[in-house]
Amino acid sequence: MAAILVIEDEQATSEFLRRGLQLAGHSVRVSRTGEDALRRFGDNQPNLVLLDLALPGIDGVEVCRTIRATAETPIIVLSGRDSVEAKVESLDAGADDYVVKPFAFSEMLARVRAALRRGGAHHAAPVRTAALEIDPGTRTAVRGGREIVLTLREFDLLLLLAENAGRIVPRTVLIDRVWGGHDSMSDPVKVYINYVRKKLNGPGEPDLIRSVRGVGYMLQR
Amino acid sequence: MNRLSTTQRLVGACAIALTLTLLATLAVLHILLPASPSQAELAVALTGVAMLIAGGMLVGGIARSTLAPLQHAITFLDGAPAIPRERLRPAGSRDLQLLAEQIDRLLDRVETEFDRRQRFVNTVSHELRTPLTAITGTLDVLLLEPALDPMLRPRLLVLRDECERLTRLSQNLLLVGRAELGFSLDHRRVELASLLWDIAEQVRASHPEADLRLIFDAAPAVTCDPDRLRQAVVNLLDNALRHGRCPVTLGLGTEGEQAVIAVHDTGPGLSPDAAQRLRTSALPWDTRSARAGLGLAVARWVAEAHGGALHVRSCPRDTTFSLWLPGQPQAMTASRGDPVAPTAATGRHL
Numbered sequence: 001m002a003a004i005l006v007i008e009d010e011q012a013t014s015e016f017l018r019r020g021l022q023l024a025g026h027s028v029r030v031s032r033t034g035e036d037a038l039r040r041f042g043d044n045q046p047n048l049v050l051l052d053l054a055l056p057g058i059d060g061v062e063v064c065r066t067i068r069a070t071a072e073t074p075i076i077v078l079s080g081r082d083s084v085e086a087k088v089e090s091l092d093a094g095a096d097d098y099v100v101k102p103f104a105f106s107e108m109l110a111r112v113r114a115a116l117r118r119g120g121a122h123h124a125a126p127v128r129t130a131a132l133e134i135d136p137g138t139r140t141a142v143r144g145g146r147e148i149v150l151t152l153r154e155f156d157l158l159l160l161l162a163e164n165a166g167r168i169v170p171r172t173v174l175i176d177r178v179w180g181g182h183d184s185m186s187d188p189v190k191v192y193i194n195y196v197r198k199k200l201n202g203p204g205e206p207d208l209i210r211s212v213r214g215v216g217y218m219l220q221r
Numbered sequence: 222m223n224r225l226s227t228t229q230r231l232v233g234a235c236a237i238a239l240t241l242t243l244l245a246t247l248a249v250l251h252i253l254l255p256a257s258p259s260q261a262e263l264a265v266a267l268t269g270v271a272m273l274i275a276g277g278m279l280v281g282g283i284a285r286s287t288l289a290p291l292q293h294a295i296t297f298l299d300g301a302p303a304i305p306r307e308r309l310r311p312a313g314s315r316d317l318q319l320l321a322e323q324i325d326r327l328l329d330r331v332e333t334e335f336d337r338r339q340r341f342v343n344t345v346s347h348e349l350r351t352p353l354t355a356i357t358g359t360l361d362v363l364l365l366e367p368a369l370d371p372m373l374r375p376r377l378l379v380l381r382d383e384c385e386r387l388t389r390l391s392q393n394l395l396l397v398g399r400a401e402l403g404f405s406l407d408h409r410r411v412e413l414a415s416l417l418w419d420i421a422e423q424v425r426a427s428h429p430e431a432d433l434r435l436i437f438d439a440a441p442a443v444t445c446d447p448d449r450l451r452q453a454v455v456n457l458l459d460n461a462l463r464h465g466r467c468p469v470t471l472g473l474g475t476e477g478e479q480a481v482i483a484v485h486d487t488g489p490g491l492s493p494d495a496a497q498r499l500r501t502s503a504l505p506w507d508t509r510s511a512r513a514g515l516g517l518a519v520a521r522w523v524a525e526a527h528g529g530a531l532h533v534r535s536c537p538r539d540t541t542f543s544l545w546l547p548g549q550p551q552a553m554t555a556s557r558g559d560p561v562a563p564t565a566a567t568g569r570h571l
Contacts, residue, residue, distance in 0.1 A: 015359075016355065016358040103354070172440065
């Protein structure tokens with residue numbers, strides 16, 4: 001479904017990544033060094049990059065910075081370093097996500113799906129609740145046959161709530177995932193929840209979003 | 222005493238001599254006249270006491286100025302952190318200078334040894350991750366193979382489970398290693414709801430069959446070390462999923478100024494013996510604690526290193542581990558004196 005470039009020098013690790021991603025329907029290329037990856041990057045234009053930080057030759061952070069200088073391709077960093085500094089360094093260099101080794105493959109796949117969805121390259125399966133159908137591929141939401149037109153932020157917010165329907169999603173999680181962690185003094189979540197509510201709830205329809213005071217919001221299952 | 226001038230010595234000696242004479246006189250008077258003391262006697266006695274104090278102060282003052290470098294050394298060594306980064310530096314008399322040089326040389330050796338062990342622990346940490354990543358990932362992907370022999374699935378799941386246990390074990394042992402070396406915690410403002418959400422996602426990904434529920438009664442932010450706290454919570458969840466029974470609930474709430482993270486399961490619960498060991502053993506250095514579970518020991522250590530506590534309440538079908546954290550930013554201290562270095566200068570060793 002998507003073309004993924006894996007940059008990893010440990011053969012055992014690159015092999016399971018290749019096979020696992022293929023089983024999930026992606027096409028995979030593996031580079032063992034940063035130099036090789038950067039050479040290939042221009043020709044292949046992958047939809048997503050999985051990047052190991054500890055590479056022989058050019059360091060992974062440098063590879064990340066170089067790719068980010070010319071392309072918007074989602075980059076997920078794989079690293080054996082679990083310190084906050086290492087994460088911040090990678091994210092500052094333009095990485096979209098940071099996975100600490102060792103990881104569960106299913107968790108890695110979930111992050112790949114999320115990154116592709118944000119990158120708009122991937123047609124993920126629609127999410128359904130009792131009252132709603134939300135299609136991340138076409139970025140449309142439908143309630144009772146009525147299509148709801150949402151802005152990018154509103155859509156991301158509703159999708160996250162729908163993926164966790166029946167669970168309270170804390171406000172801080174919404175800020176992390178929808179606004180990329182930038183918490184401004186004015187509360188963007190509250191404002192945007194109200195926009196989504198107005199569009200979602202037609203005349204006489206029950207409110208699907210429940211506010212949980214001091215914690216967050218929940219979409220009805 | 223080579224810094225004393227001749228005059229100082231003379232004055233000191235005179236004061237001592239005078240005091241001794243007066244004391245002797247007083248004693249003789251007391252023996253000869255045991256009955257009601259006369260005014261003259263009292264005057265003599267009072268003068269004696271005054272002279273004694275004056276003499277003592279004089280000698281004491283001289284000694285203090287001479288022995289100041291020694292006092293400095295005692296204060297310095299008393300307040301020295303687990304990893305000594307600063308040095309005493311020689312001062313004072315020749316003997317004291319020699320002593321200070323020896324102490325500094327000893328501190329050099331202690332510091333070098335600490336750094337060497339720290340590098341070793343960090344190298345081990347990194348080197349272990351590479352094969353563990355390959356094994357875990359390969360097993361995960363084998364389990365996804367459409368042509369997988371159904372006979373193999375349960376056995377691969379056992380391997381996968383053991384592999385995860387090995388990963389957790391190595392991480393816990395490394396934390397103990399780092400703690401013994403006196404690493405300092407990372408101070409950061411952390412939104413606990415976001416942290417627990419991430420942890421729950423991670424645990425659901427590696428235990429897709431588990432019924433893990435998140436309950437938020439509040440969404441407090443605290444000052445803590447997010448990586449160490451994550452490790453503590455993952456240990457508590459791992460314990461609940463391994464030894465307890467689903468549903469497992471991960472709850473977040475507040476109690477006064479404190480934030481409380483609670484992990485509840487409906488399994489058979491802890492034996493009173495194990496619960497007692499968890500509460501009382503000196504962790505994580507006491508090897509007996511390994512029987513109560515290294516993971517729980519580490520969780521308790523993390524809580525206490527943050528100035529909080531780990532409580533357990535257990536009976537069949539109802540076991541709760543509660544990790545309490547102070548809500549207000551405050552200086553973090555280790556549960557056992559030294560292990561967490563008090564200054565940021567020593568840095569973090571992750």
